[in-house]
Amino acid sequence: MSSNRQWPVPADEQSTVGKLGESGLLARILPRLRGAQALLGPGDDAAMIGAPDGRFVFSVDTLVQDQDFRLTWASGYSSSGYDVGWKSAAQNLSDINAMGAVATAAVISLTLPHETPVGWVEDLADGFSAAVRELGAMRCAIAGGDLGRGREISITAAVTGDLAGAAPLLRSGARPGDVVAVCGILGAGAAGLALLESSRGPGGWNEQEARLVGLQARPRPPLAAGPAAAAAGATAMMDLSDGLGRDGARLAAASGVVLALESAALAPDALALEPVAGGLGVEALTWVLGGGEDHGLLATFGRDVELPSGFRQIGDVVAGTAGGCTIDGAPLGAFLGYDHFGG
């Protein structure tokens, strides 16, 4: 099955992008990039996309080999092209979701070493398309792209979205008295990453462990929840990509408030991860508070609002000039988060 082809690939699939060439590769992957119909799709210098309410939201994100994924992990797991394509789509669709919008188009730029197997790139296209479809981005066209050569694999997607006339949800709208809520799984991305980087191989993973690696490799942002939060009148929202602690501190700083989180509200998340965390000698709550790549939503709502389906309260917005988050009243700090340059 094409979705499981790994690197290295069997001898009969050893055709590489260097051997096939740019136009040959395009002919192989374009038919696999299936999404909604754009007003004008690939084939010209730019695509054309509808923006029914006269505006659109616009974001970009990149995955780089050995930084954001590994072809082969310490555990022996190999990231398939399907995994990488899925993750690129998921993280970009999540940014649109975080504004309360519905994705309308993606363009993709791929940088590939000469020796990249063509089958791996086909799987990447399949994974990207599958994420768009299976995550429910039914209005999202895969509208164009760019192909080039490099020493490492890199995939950048830029995505646009439609707010259907609604105001965009910003990070800066949280007000003291609001409730803090999340939608989606917390800590699965970090748990999956720890398993990928552990010495125990995929053959030794139990059902829960395999599921957590699956969520790390192919995150599942809750794409219905962003527009639902907007409709319910959320006051602020963002995507949980770098972990609750760090992302929460960003939302708090943008709003000029403090997010007072309660460990009791997060205990079920931690409890669910305990069996895996214990085996790796990790405190499960550090995954819940500090782990990235879950791509759930962090949002704040007025106290009188009924939280939309999928959201649950994890704390309260309180006044405070220090910014940041507290957990049971103690500073959480941004140290749990992730900085791409280690600074």
Add this chain to the structure above:
Amino acid sequence: MSSNRQWPVPADEQSTVGKLGESGLLARILPRLRGAQALLGPGDDAAMIGAPDGRFVFSVDTLVQDQDFRLTWASGYSSSGYDVGWKSAAQNLSDINAMGAVATAAVISLTLPHETPVGWVEDLADGFSAAVRELGAMRCAIAGGDLGRGREISITAAVTGDLAGAAPLLRSGARPGDVVAVCGILGAGAAGLALLESSRGPGGWNEQEARLVGLQARPRPPLAAGPAAAAAGATAMMDLSDGLGRDGARLAAASGVVLALESAALAPDALALEPVAGGLGVEALTWVLGGGEDHGLLATFGRDVELPSGFRQIGDVVAGTAGGCTIDGAPLGAFLGYDHFGG
């Protein structure tokens, strides 16, 4: 002057992106990314851009170190961050121009090795902003981006544009009887590239040679000409990024016609490059027909149309199922063009 800082940089600027960290680097470059005002700019998970006529055009392009630019060329010339930022903006704005549209927003994803000097990245932001301004993309916001680490420098920009209600100009609209026209300089990008890759250093370049290298490093797409061609009723258009031969063959194939070019119309372009070509033992016409990265426009117009300012006729559209271009009636072939994977 910041626009001339090179790599390696002086000791007092040796602060690297690895030392500064992601948020520190963002704080240094965001103020330098000045364009038009977006409805909502950087700081949230996505920007918000206006689309007054209810649709927008959308494109993406990437520059990768050692593929699309070199930090140090055979000639000894060092590509500044300013050069690379300018070129990224120029090639992306050119794609929007080629549709007959006016750029409205750009988002930028930067992949940087740890050791990249911060000053080099600041120059890149300056060069991107300067190109947007100096090339005349006055409605283009620099609306957001993404920062990450990698083994090589890579910059991807995605750009959107506004057609102001007009139909997009496609590659597929050329009809037998139309005239073939170009706007902009032909062959300068290739001449500049040959100089960069020659053994003779920048100190030995005469005024013309320095100007050609300047056009290679900082291309100048004619951004007023795209919308003007649309207004004049061009039947087809595209950006000249991979050379007249290869791009012309693409337009011919998309339209199901042949582009019959005349060498007499291109002779002045070749003649102007002769002094430089002769010194390098090159036939100047190969630069004019085969050289990429000029980012002028190739367009077709009805025979009764007065060509807009900047366009000049170089041939005629004729019927033919073979596709491609001819020069004085002989097949030009696509072999002059450029394939990223050498296929």
